[in-house]
Amino acid sequence: MPQSSLVRVRVALTGTVVGGALVALGLIAPAVGAAPPSAYSVAGVDTSHHNHESKGRDHPTEIDWRRVAAANDFAFLKATQGASGRDTWFADDYAAVSRTSLFRAPYHFFHPRSASDGAAQARHFVTTVRAAGYRGDRAGELPPVLDVEKLPAGGGGEVCPQHLRTQELRVFLQEVRKAFGVTPIVYTRASFVKECMGGEGEVFAGHHLWLARYGSGSDEPQRVPGAGRSWSFWQHTQTGSDPGVVGPVDRNVFRGSRSELAALAKGGAPGPDGR
Numbered sequence: 686m687p688q689s690s691l692v693r694v695r696v697a698l699t700g701t702v703v704g705g706a707l708v709a710l711g712l713i714a715p716a717v718g719a720a721p722p723s724a725y726s727v728a729g730v731d732t733s734h735h736n737h738e739s740k741g742r743d744h745p746t747e748i749d750w751r752r753v754a755a756a757n758d759f760a761f762l763k764a765t766q767g768a769s770g771r772d773t774w775f776a777d778d779y780a781a782v783s784r785t786s787l788f789r790a791p792y793h794f795f796h797p798r799s800a801s802d803g804a805a806q807a808r809h810f811v812t813t814v815r816a817a818g819y820r821g822d823r824a825g826e827l828p829p830v831l832d833v834e835k836l837p838a839g840g841g842g843e844v845c846p847q848h849l850r851t852q853e854l855r856v857f858l859q860e861v862r863k864a865f866g867v868t869p870i871v872y873t874r875a876s877f878v879k880e881c882m883g884g885e886g887e888v889f890a891g892h893h894l895w896l897a898r899y900g901s902g903s904d905e906p907q908r909v910p911g912a913g914r915s916w917s918f919w920q921h922t923q924t925g926s927d928p929g930v931v932g933p934v935d936r937n938v939f940r941g942s943r944s945e946l947a948a949l950a951k952g953g954a955p956g957p958d959g960r
Contacts, residue, residue, distance in 0.1 A: 722922075726943075732762055753787065764793060870918070
């Protein structure tokens with residue numbers, strides 16, 4: 686081997702050793718995982734009223750949940766937003782999903798209107814999903830989900846929620862945990878925590894994370910600062926397709942086996958007809 690090649694090898698090995706030491710000391714972040722969504726066999730969708738409006742609000746379309754269940758393992762359904770908003774299709778969709786083999790959970794889109802409304806949003810969410818039949822401990826029911834992300838802005842952009850306070854997220858999570866006796870899942874992005882929460886991801890420590898990252902190939906979602914764990918669910922596209930849904934749909938994968946997903950569902954696995 687030429688001397689120049691030997692030098693390059695020595696430099697590369699030195700860099701690897703030094704890099705590993707810096708990771709061990711916590712001075713730099715470990716490399717992001719390198720497996721594409723197709724490497725994970727447990728898949729699911731998440732939906733809201735938008736998935737019923739592919740032909741316009743005046744021509745709503747049904748979701749064929751039986752067909753969705755034949756191609757997926759789980760579904761997250763939007764239930765509420767803020768302290769008063771309700772998804773118009775949640776009750777009907779949740780009833781239909783509950784009759785299938787899909788693992789399922791409702792999610793709440795956190796939209797603060799004041800600096801102290803975490804408890805109000807939690808009460809609204811709990812009341813709404815209970816009315817639809819969610820209890821948190823029935824067969825097939827995954828933990829409830831807090832969705833915290835940027836809000837739509839004029840011109841098609843997105844902005845950080847104006848009144849977002851980390852303490853109110855903590856209050857919301859505590860109230861929902863108290864109501865259902867299970868630790869909620871958190872949907873967010875590493876970039877949101879950095880930009881909108883000042884990097885204070887410690888509030889999500891101990892929670893399973895559902896992270897969004899699109900079009901990244903084999904680059905998995907980046908770790909949330911302070912959360913202490915990697916992702917459990919990965920939303921990898923907003924423009925996926927599904928035989929039971931008209932138009933584009935969000936697609937996700939679970940980082941584990943179906944039996945591990947069943948273990949996350951406090952009530953265990955649903956039967957073939959959802960019971």
